Amino acid sequence: MRALIRRCDPAAAKADPAPSRWSWRLQRLMLTPGFRFALRVGMPFSIALIAGTVYFADEARRTAIAETLAAARASIEERPEFMVKLMAIDGADDALAAEIRASLPLEFPMTSFDLDLPSLKSQVTAINGVRAAGVRVKPGGILHIQITPRIPVAIWRTAQGLNLIDKDGAQVARISTRAEHRDLPLIAGEGAARHVPEALRLIGAAAALGDRVHALMRVGERRWDVVLDRDQRILLPEQGALQALDRVIALEGAEEVLSRDVSRVDMRLGNRPTVRMTDGAIESWWQMKGLSGQ
DSSP states (O other): OHHHHHHHOHHHHHTOOSOOHHHHHHHHHHTOHHHHHIIIIIHHHHHHHHHHHHHHTSHHHHHHHHHHHHHHHHHHHTSGGGEEOEEEEESOOHHHHHHHHHHOOOOSSEEGGGOOHHHHHHHHHTSTTEEEEEEEEETTTEEEEEEEEOOOOEEEEETTEEEEEOTTSOEEEEESOGGGGTTSOEEESTTGGGGHHHHHHHHHHHGGGGGGEEEEEEETTTEEEEEESTTOEEEOOSSSHHHHHHHHHHHHHHHOGGGSSEEEEEOSSTTSOEEEEOHHHHHHHHHHHHHHHO
16 A cells, blocks of 8 residues: 555656756767867857957957057067167178168168068178178177178170179179279180189180280180280180190290281191281281292
């Protein structure tokens, strides 16, 4: 009888431990990783995004924040330890240093945060007379530029004028007259600057002729002529030019070929060197031949 009463008791029926349908579904969702991530990360992010969008929708607030950030940045950048007060250039002569300063229109003092060092280096190395450069800010507010200059080894005459060139044929500077650098050899002709090492070897060998050598002329972008005084030339071949020049110098030492009335010594055919007389010598020879014929 007591068992029958317990079965009919409503209080006993409510004590059933089984979850409801919605509670069961919620528990299942909480076991899903994606739902837990959305609940833990996605919901706070969405709330913050909405709140930020509403807050920054006001233009006055945006302006106030931007001004505050700009003032904070300026207060840091304009501190004395970050200010650059002057520029120092080492390794360059006065003319090259002046050209470098003119290519970098910087107004000092200025904060180091406004200096684009890679860009400054590119501008400096773009100058003809600079082979390499290093740019850095030294303690004490000094913009230090270390220069490795190009060393001129010859003067190259072109249709545009005279240019100083280095051992690689790169232009160093323009000059107005040869007298500015009489110590440097003169080369001329199209493409001559691309063969500076060979030209320097030939000029070194031609030094045996003394001051008679005026220039080295590139002909047809393939070979050289040695230009001497008295309007004389030594025509060198494309291959073995140095050996051919040595042969001419040896002939000059043995028979004084270049000391005679010769206008051209043609060495382009190695097995058959040719000597061309001057017009005056040819005329004299014909006169002598005519007299001998009489």
